Amino acid sequence: MVWLTWRQFRWQAGAAAALLAVVAIVLGVTGPGLVTRYDQIGLPSCHTACTALASQYINELEFTTYGKLFYAGLVVMYLVPALIGIFWGAPLISRELETGTFRLAWNQSVTRTRWTLGKLSLIGLASVATAGLLSLAISWWASPIDHALSYGQSGSHFLRLSPLVFGARGVAPLGYAVFAFALGVTAGVLIRRAVPAMAVTLVVFAAVQILMATLVQPHLIPPVQTTAPFNASTANEVVITSSGSGPLTMILKGNFSMPGAWILSNQTIAPSGRVFDGPPGRACTANLPQQDCNNWLNSLHLRQLISYQPASRFWPLQFAETGVYLVLAAGLGALCTWQIRRRRA
Amino acid sequence: MIWLSWRQFRVQAVVAGAALVVVAIALLATGPHLASLFDSNGLPTCRTTCSADASNFINQLKGSATELIFYGSTFLLYAVPGLIGIFWGAPLVARELESGTFRLAWNQSVPRARWIAVKLGLVGLAAMATTGLLSLMTSWWASPIYHAAQKAGPNSLSIVDKIAPPLFGATGIAPVGYAAFAFALGVTAGVLIRRTIPAMAVTLVIFAAVQVVMPLLIQPHLIPPVQLTAPFNANTANEIMVDSRGSGPPTMTVVGNLSKPGAWTLSNQTITPSGKVFAGPAASACTSNSAPPQACNNWLNTLHLRQLISYQPASRYWPMQWLELAIYLVLAASLSLLCIWQVRRRRG
Numbered sequence: 007m008v009w010l011t012w013r014q015f016r017w018q019a020g021a022a023a024a025l026l027a028v029v030a031i032v033l034g035v036t037g038p039g040l041v042t043r044y045d046q047i048g049l050p051s052c053h054t055a056c057t058a059l060a061s062q063y064i065n066e067l068e069f070t071t072y073g074k075l076f077y078a079g080l081v082v083m084y085l086v087p088a089l090i091g092i093f094w095g096a097p098l099i100s101r102e103l104e105t106g107t108f109r110l111a112w113n114q115s116v117t118r119t120r121w122t123l124g125k126l127s128l129i130g131l132a133s134v135a136t137a138g139l140l141s142l143a144i145s146w147w148a149s150p151i152d153h154a155l156s157y158g159q160s161g162s163h164f165l166r167l168s169p170l171v172f173g174a175r176g177v178a179p180l181g182y183a184v185f186a187f188a189l190g191v192t193a194g195v196l197i198r199r200a201v202p203a204m205a206v207t208l209v210v211f212a213a214v215q216i217l218m219a220t221l222v223q224p225h226l227i228p229p230v231q232t233t234a235p236f237n238a239s240t241a242n243e244v245v246i247t248s249s250g251s252g253p254l255t256m257i258l259k260g261n262f263s264m265p266g267a268w269i270l271s272n273q274t275i276a277p278s279g280r281v282f283d284g285p286p287g288r289a290c291t292a293n294l295p296q297q298d299c300n301n302w303l304n305s306l307h308l309r310q311l312i313s314y315q316p317a318s319r320f321w322p323l324q325f326a327e328t329g330v331y332l333v334l335a336a337g338l339g340a341l342c343t344w345q346i347r348r349r350r351a
Numbered sequence: 352m353i354w355l356s357w358r359q360f361r362v363q364a365v366v367a368g369a370a371l372v373v374v375a376i377a378l379l380a381t382g383p384h385l386a387s388l389f390d391s392n393g394l395p396t397c398r399t400t401c402s403a404d405a406s407n408f409i410n411q412l413k414g415s416a417t418e419l420i421f422y423g424s425t426f427l428l429y430a431v432p433g434l435i436g437i438f439w440g441a442p443l444v445a446r447e448l449e450s451g452t453f454r455l456a457w458n459q460s461v462p463r464a465r466w467i468a469v470k471l472g473l474v475g476l477a478a479m480a481t482t483g484l485l486s487l488m489t490s491w492w493a494s495p496i497y498h499a500a501q502k503a504g505p506n507s508l509s510i511v512d513k514i515a516p517p518l519f520g521a522t523g524i525a526p527v528g529y530a531a532f533a534f535a536l537g538v539t540a541g542v543l544i545r546r547t548i549p550a551m552a553v554t555l556v557i558f559a560a561v562q563v564v565m566p567l568l569i570q571p572h573l574i575p576p577v578q579l580t581a582p583f584n585a586n587t588a589n590e591i592m593v594d595s596r597g598s599g600p601p602t603m604t605v606v607g608n609l610s611k612p613g614a615w616t617l618s619n620q621t622i623t624p625s626g627k628v629f630a631g632p633a634a635s636a637c638t639s640n641s642a643p644p645q646a647c648n649n650w651l652n653t654l655h656l657r658q659l660i661s662y663q664p665a666s667r668y669w670p671m672q673w674l675e676l677a678i679y680l681v682l683a684a685s686l687s688l689l690c691i692w693q694v695r696r697r698r699g
Binding site (some may be wrong): 017046050066077081089093097101115126163170201202204208243245246351 | 362366391411413414419423426434439442446470517547549551552555590594628
């Protein structure tokens with residue numbers, strides 16, 4: 007079974023090896039430059055000026071090749087599991103069904119169950135290895151940038167914990183790759199045609215990724231809730247908006263500084279417990295200095311209710327996410343095996 | 352031939368239509384909020400405070416869901432041509448060859464050349480229309496952001512410069528050219544490789560390679576960039592960096608300020624009167640801890656350095672878009688002709 011799987015998987019393995027080689031070369035050539043600049047700017051040994059130094063580091067990189075490679079790394083890490091599902095998973099069984107070669111493959115001395123499990127586990131392992139090596143390489147390359155970002159504002163979309171980057175670091179991509187592969191094989195078994203199975207795999211995988219990132223990831227571990235008094239002078243945002251001809255409303259977001267944390271919600275609530283949304287007093291709508299508005303807001307005794315995931319939870323969240331995807335993949339694998347066993351002919 | 356093409360293209364057309372509807376709903380749901388945020392910052396009627404208001408507006412979007420949708424739509428406009436090439440282009444002829452149905456299709460009263468030409472034309476037009484609609488929808492949605500970038504003037508964040516990659520290839524009419532090229536590339540790969548899934552993989556790799564090479568090598572020179580020389584003023588410089596880690600005297604890197612809002616800066620070098628790039632060595636005014644920063648600036652200004660800048664001004668956005676579209680359409684047409692020739696000369 008091992009030889010057979012390899013024989014039918016040669017091309018895909020070669021393509022994966024070529025991709026890994028290209029990525030390794032590009033990252034290997036550019037990586038040391040990032041680390042050098044990180045040391046040079048004084049970040050490893052900073053004490054008080056860390057945030058300013060980190061901002062300077064990020065701003066320097068943002069519009070250079072390094073910034074573009076950072077974004078490219080994110081794109082690659084999200085594309086590779088999808089490509090594994092589409093090109094390794096979907097054609098695996100469906101091509102046999104489409105061309106009729108299943109009649110030969112499933113009437114050998116090797117039982118169907120062993121055939122299926124052998125292929126699933128060997129190519130599944132290859133997926134894990136590919137995604138794992140890529141994630142290792144890209145996380146290593148981006149670690150100076152990730153560290154610098156963690157000093158800065160907690161609201162950036164490019165923090166290691168935020169959904170955009172979280173799925174492209176650590177062990178999460180391994181879970182994605184295995185799940186996408188299992189999804190592809192299942193689609194192939196159920197749809198029995200290769201190209202439609204590839205399209206369905208792509209659509210379902212993309213939908214699952216978006217749903218997980220928006221609905222499930224924030225709650226894998228229940229977030230931390232804190233309350234603090236609202237201080238208008240240090241607030242992040244004090245905005246007065248009007249919806250057409252209706253009453254004016256205010257949107258307030260207090261300052262919250264926990265480096266590297268992923269803020270899920272930052273609401274300003276009135277003493278009554280409801281979210282404060284105005285209406286703005288005269289001190290804010292008349293053409294008076296901002297300080298008058300701030301003083302009026304401070305007199306209202308508002309509080310900030312913040313819900314966040316601290317930076318220290320990165321690895322527990324990673325393992326939880328990977329666990330969820332591995333369980334899903336195992337379920338799909340079992341479904342495939344059952345389906346293949348019960349097919350007639 | 353039209354009915355036949357439609358009949359074999361139905362499922363892909365329905366999927367494309369459904370995807371466009373989903374994107375339209377997502378953009379419609381969030382577009383008005385973006386527009387009202389634009390208004391609430393006072394941008395439609397600003398006069399003297401435009402720059403600050405616009406920066407305010409763009410900074411408010413950072414960290415919000417709108418920022419994610421902006422990145423997402425940019426990514427989508429690069430992904431959709433690729434998907435069209437893989438799912439519409441590669442299987443078009445390869446499936447017929449793989450399953451043997453070409454023997455039926457190519458022995459009808461319709462000559463082969465007409466068969467392939469009509470299929471290429473109709474599905475190619477559908478590909479361009481899909482991508483064009485997508486580009487139109489996202490441009491409509493993001494127009495407050497681009498208006499604000501224009502009003503921000505010198506304070507504008509270059510991340511929203513339409514003329515530089517990656518936004519250049521994700522806005523306007525360039526994506527239509529990408530779709531046509533990717534589709535033609537897919538069909539060609541299918542005709543030459545004769546197997547569907549390898550053709551899909553090859554299309555993906557080649558299309559990705561072309562999309563990486565074009566912004567790096569070709570796009571900067573679509574129209575010869577503007578070269579500008581200006582005296583270097585250390586007080587307004589973007590970057591003055593001293594590097595004293597080496598064993599020799601400390602070297603310097605200085606980058607002057609370029610105030611060309613919305614332009615795509617290709618190179619910005621500071622050169623000495625002799626014409627070489629200025630690299631130090633740094634004088635004590637810049638290296639010693641006791642000297643104020645102004646002393647370093649003053650010393651730099653005495654050196655009579657000049658800034659040598661090469662850039663594409665923002666006004667060249669549409670000419671460059673048309674040139675990019677033309678290049679990709681020419682490539683698509685050539686690949687289509689190759690396909691037609693190859694299909695005609697196959698035996699059997």
